Amino acid sequence: MPFCVATDGPAAAGKGTISKALAERFGYAHLDTGLLYRAVGAKTLQGMDAVEAAKSLVPEDMVDEDALRAPQVARAASQVAAQHDVRAALVDFQRAFARRDGGAVLDGRDIGTVICPDAEVKLYITASDEVRAERRYLEMRAKGVEITQEEVAKDLAERDRRDESRATAPLVAADDAIVIDTTALSIEEAVALAVQKVQAVLDA
Ligand code: DC
Numbered sequence: 001m002p003f004c005v006a007t008d009g010p011a012a013a014g015k016g017t018i019s020k021a022l023a024e025r026f027g028y029a030h031l032d033t034g035l036l037y038r039a040v041g042a043k044t045l046q047g048m049d050a051v052e053a054a055k056s057l058v059p060e061d062m063v064d065e066d067a068l069r070a071p072q073v074a075r076a077a078s079q080v081a082a083q084h085d086v087r088a089a090l091v092d093f094q095r096a097f098a099r100r101d102g103g104a105v106l107d108g109r110d111i112g113t114v115i116c117p118d119a120e121v122k123l124y125i126t127a128s129d130e131v132r133a134e135r136r137y138l139e140m141r142a143k144g145v146e147i148t149q150e151e152v153a154k155d156l157a158e159r160d161r162r163d164e165s166r167a168t169a170p171l172v173a174a175d176d177a178i179v180i181d182t183t184a185l186s187i188e189e190a191v192a193l194a195v196q197k198v199q200a201v202l203d204a
Helices: 015-026 034-045 050-055 071-080 084-098 111-115 129-142 149-165 187-203
Strands: 004-008 029-032 104-108 121-126 178-181
Touching: 004 015, 004 111, 015 029, 015 104, 015 121, 015 187, 029 084, 034 050, 034 071, 034 084, 050 071, 050 084, 071 149, 084 104, 084 111, 104 111, 111 121, 121 187, 129 149, 178 187
Parallel strands: 004 104, 004 121, 029 104, 121 178
Antiparallel strands: none
Protein backbone atom coordinates (compact mmCIF):
# COMPACT_ATOMS: atom_id res chain seq x y z
CA MET A 1 0.00 0.00 0.00
CA PRO A 2 1.38 3.47 -0.78
CA PHE A 3 2.26 5.63 2.21
CA CYS A 4 4.18 8.83 1.60
CA VAL A 5 6.28 10.78 4.07
CA ALA A 6 7.14 14.19 2.59
CA THR A 7 10.15 15.82 4.25
CA ASP A 8 10.98 19.38 3.28
CA GLY A 9 13.21 22.10 4.64
CA PRO A 10 16.25 24.29 3.98
CA ALA A 11 19.76 22.94 3.38
CA ALA A 12 21.59 21.27 6.28
CA ALA A 13 18.59 21.25 8.64
CA GLY A 14 18.79 17.47 9.01
CA LYS A 15 16.09 16.33 6.59
CA GLY A 16 18.38 13.90 4.77
CA THR A 17 19.47 12.16 7.97
CA ILE A 18 15.91 12.05 9.30
CA SER A 19 14.49 10.77 5.99
CA LYS A 20 17.05 8.00 5.73
CA ALA A 21 16.37 6.95 9.32
CA LEU A 22 12.59 6.97 8.77
CA ALA A 23 12.92 4.86 5.63
CA GLU A 24 15.04 2.34 7.50
CA ARG A 25 12.81 2.27 10.56
CA PHE A 26 9.55 1.76 8.62
CA GLY A 27 10.93 -0.19 5.65
CA TYR A 28 10.06 2.50 3.10
CA ALA A 29 12.02 3.44 -0.02
CA HIS A 30 13.90 6.75 0.20
CA LEU A 31 14.47 9.37 -2.48
CA ASP A 32 16.72 12.38 -1.87
CA THR A 33 15.23 14.65 -4.54
CA GLY A 34 18.06 17.16 -4.09
CA LEU A 35 20.27 14.63 -5.88
CA LEU A 36 18.11 14.96 -9.02
CA TYR A 37 18.68 18.73 -9.09
CA ARG A 38 22.34 18.25 -8.22
CA ALA A 39 22.75 15.81 -11.14
CA VAL A 40 21.14 18.34 -13.49
CA GLY A 41 23.33 21.11 -12.05
CA ALA A 42 26.45 18.98 -12.54
CA LYS A 43 25.56 18.47 -16.20
CA THR A 44 25.15 22.21 -16.76
CA LEU A 45 28.65 22.71 -15.30
CA GLN A 46 29.82 20.44 -18.13
CA GLY A 47 28.05 22.67 -20.65
CA MET A 48 24.74 20.85 -21.10
CA ASP A 49 21.43 22.69 -21.32
CA ALA A 50 19.53 22.38 -18.00
CA VAL A 51 16.18 21.33 -19.46
CA GLU A 52 17.82 18.77 -21.75
CA ALA A 53 19.75 17.44 -18.76
CA ALA A 54 16.57 17.10 -16.69
CA LYS A 55 14.70 15.35 -19.51
CA SER A 56 17.48 12.85 -20.12
CA LEU A 57 18.37 12.08 -16.48
CA VAL A 58 19.06 8.39 -15.73
CA PRO A 59 19.75 6.66 -12.37
CA GLU A 60 23.49 6.39 -13.18
CA ASP A 61 23.69 10.20 -13.07
CA MET A 62 23.00 10.03 -9.33
CA VAL A 63 25.63 7.41 -8.47
CA ASP A 64 28.67 9.60 -7.71
CA GLU A 65 27.19 11.16 -4.57
CA ASP A 66 30.49 12.61 -3.36
CA ALA A 67 30.94 14.63 -6.54
CA LEU A 68 27.29 15.75 -6.40
CA ARG A 69 27.81 17.03 -2.83
CA ALA A 70 30.47 19.55 -3.88
CA PRO A 71 29.64 23.22 -3.12
CA GLN A 72 29.74 24.33 -6.77
CA VAL A 73 27.28 21.56 -7.70
CA ALA A 74 24.94 22.64 -4.87
CA ARG A 75 25.01 26.17 -6.25
CA ALA A 76 24.31 24.98 -9.80
CA ALA A 77 21.49 22.75 -8.47
CA SER A 78 19.79 25.67 -6.78
CA GLN A 79 20.10 27.70 -10.01
CA VAL A 80 18.63 25.06 -12.33
CA ALA A 81 15.93 24.31 -9.73
CA ALA A 82 14.53 27.81 -10.29
CA GLN A 83 13.68 26.93 -13.91
CA HIS A 84 10.07 25.87 -14.37
CA ASP A 85 10.81 23.46 -17.25
CA VAL A 86 13.54 21.71 -15.27
CA ARG A 87 11.16 21.10 -12.38
CA ALA A 88 8.39 19.99 -14.74
CA ALA A 89 10.68 17.38 -16.30
CA LEU A 90 11.32 15.81 -12.88
CA VAL A 91 7.75 15.74 -11.54
CA ASP A 92 6.46 12.43 -12.95
CA PHE A 93 9.41 10.40 -11.67
CA GLN A 94 9.06 11.86 -8.16
CA ARG A 95 5.27 11.36 -8.07
CA ALA A 96 5.57 7.75 -9.17
CA PHE A 97 8.20 7.18 -6.49
CA ALA A 98 5.96 8.79 -3.85
CA ARG A 99 3.10 6.46 -4.68
CA ARG A 100 5.02 3.21 -5.03
CA ASP A 101 3.78 0.19 -3.13
CA GLY A 102 5.35 -0.34 0.27
CA GLY A 103 5.77 3.29 1.25
CA ALA A 104 8.22 6.06 0.43
CA VAL A 105 10.05 8.91 2.09
CA LEU A 106 10.99 11.81 -0.20
CA ASP A 107 13.04 14.74 0.97
CA GLY A 108 13.39 18.05 -0.81
CA ARG A 109 11.90 21.51 -0.94
CA ASP A 110 8.46 21.06 -2.54
CA ILE A 111 7.45 17.49 -1.70
CA GLY A 112 4.57 18.36 0.65
CA THR A 113 3.41 21.31 -1.43
CA VAL A 114 3.77 20.19 -5.09
CA ILE A 115 5.00 16.62 -5.57
CA CYS A 116 2.85 14.87 -3.00
CA PRO A 117 0.33 17.36 -1.56
CA ASP A 118 -1.75 14.42 -0.26
CA ALA A 119 1.18 12.80 1.60
CA GLU A 120 0.09 10.87 4.68
CA VAL A 121 2.77 12.64 6.75
CA LYS A 122 4.40 16.00 6.00
CA LEU A 123 7.42 17.10 7.97
CA TYR A 124 9.17 20.45 7.69
CA ILE A 125 12.66 20.20 9.16
CA THR A 126 14.37 23.44 10.06
CA ALA A 127 17.21 24.81 12.22
CA SER A 128 18.86 28.17 12.86
CA ASP A 129 21.11 29.61 10.14
CA GLU A 130 24.15 29.38 12.45
CA VAL A 131 23.65 25.74 13.37
CA ARG A 132 23.01 24.71 9.76
CA ALA A 133 26.17 26.48 8.59
CA GLU A 134 28.22 24.87 11.35
CA ARG A 135 26.89 21.37 10.61
CA ARG A 136 27.53 21.69 6.87
CA TYR A 137 31.01 23.11 7.53
CA LEU A 138 31.95 20.18 9.79
CA GLU A 139 30.53 17.73 7.24
CA MET A 140 32.62 19.25 4.45
CA ARG A 141 35.77 19.42 6.54
CA ALA A 142 35.33 15.75 7.43
CA LYS A 143 35.31 15.01 3.70
CA GLY A 144 38.48 17.02 3.22
CA VAL A 145 36.86 19.94 1.35
CA GLU A 146 38.91 23.15 1.73
CA ILE A 147 36.33 25.74 2.76
CA THR A 148 35.80 28.23 5.61
CA GLN A 149 32.72 28.41 7.83
CA GLU A 150 32.04 31.92 6.44
CA GLU A 151 32.01 30.58 2.88
CA VAL A 152 29.62 27.81 3.88
CA ALA A 153 27.33 30.29 5.64
CA LYS A 154 27.33 32.58 2.61
CA ASP A 155 26.58 29.68 0.23
CA LEU A 156 23.69 28.47 2.38
CA ALA A 157 22.20 31.96 2.73
CA GLU A 158 22.38 32.49 -1.02
CA ARG A 159 20.81 29.12 -1.73
CA ASP A 160 18.04 29.61 0.87
CA ARG A 161 17.20 32.99 -0.61
CA ARG A 162 17.01 31.57 -4.14
CA ASP A 163 15.06 28.46 -3.09
CA GLU A 164 12.56 30.50 -1.04
CA SER A 165 12.00 33.31 -3.53
CA ARG A 166 11.69 31.46 -6.87
CA ALA A 167 8.35 31.67 -8.66
CA THR A 168 7.94 27.90 -9.20
CA ALA A 169 7.57 25.61 -6.17
CA PRO A 170 9.46 27.78 -3.67
CA LEU A 171 10.67 26.35 -0.39
CA VAL A 172 7.81 26.79 2.05
CA ALA A 173 6.24 24.65 4.75
CA ALA A 174 2.92 23.11 3.70
CA ASP A 175 0.02 24.42 5.82
CA ASP A 176 -0.46 20.95 7.28
CA ALA A 177 3.22 20.13 7.82
CA ILE A 178 4.57 19.19 11.25
CA VAL A 179 7.51 21.52 11.92
CA ILE A 180 10.55 20.01 13.62
CA ASP A 181 13.21 22.52 14.65
CA THR A 182 16.46 20.59 15.10
CA THR A 183 18.55 23.56 16.33
CA ALA A 184 18.83 22.25 19.89
CA LEU A 185 18.32 18.55 19.15
CA SER A 186 20.86 15.78 18.73
CA ILE A 187 20.50 13.56 15.66
CA GLU A 188 19.01 10.82 17.88
CA GLU A 189 16.47 13.22 19.39
CA ALA A 190 15.45 14.62 16.00
CA VAL A 191 15.05 11.12 14.53
CA ALA A 192 13.07 9.93 17.56
CA LEU A 193 10.70 12.86 17.24
CA ALA A 194 10.15 12.23 13.52
CA VAL A 195 9.59 8.49 14.13
CA GLN A 196 7.03 9.37 16.79
CA LYS A 197 5.15 11.65 14.34
CA VAL A 198 5.00 8.99 11.62
CA GLN A 199 4.02 6.27 14.11
CA ALA A 200 1.17 8.47 15.41
CA VAL A 201 -0.30 8.65 11.88
CA LEU A 202 0.13 4.90 11.35
CA ASP A 203 -1.64 4.22 14.68
CA ALA A 204 -4.51 6.62 14.06
O1 DC B 1 18.67 19.16 -0.69
P1 DC B 1 19.90 19.61 -1.47
O2 DC B 1 20.72 20.63 -0.71
O3 DC B 1 20.71 18.46 -1.97
O4 DC B 1 19.31 20.36 -2.78
C1 DC B 1 20.14 21.02 -3.72
C2 DC B 1 19.34 22.11 -4.42
O5 DC B 1 18.31 21.51 -5.21
C3 DC B 1 18.62 23.06 -3.48
O6 DC B 1 19.36 24.25 -3.22
C4 DC B 1 17.33 23.39 -4.19
C5 DC B 1 17.11 22.26 -5.14
N1 DC B 1 15.99 21.39 -4.78
C6 DC B 1 14.72 21.81 -5.13
O7 DC B 1 14.55 22.89 -5.65
N2 DC B 1 13.65 20.99 -4.91
C7 DC B 1 13.81 19.80 -4.32
N3 DC B 1 12.74 19.02 -4.13
C8 DC B 1 15.10 19.38 -3.91
C9 DC B 1 16.19 20.21 -4.15
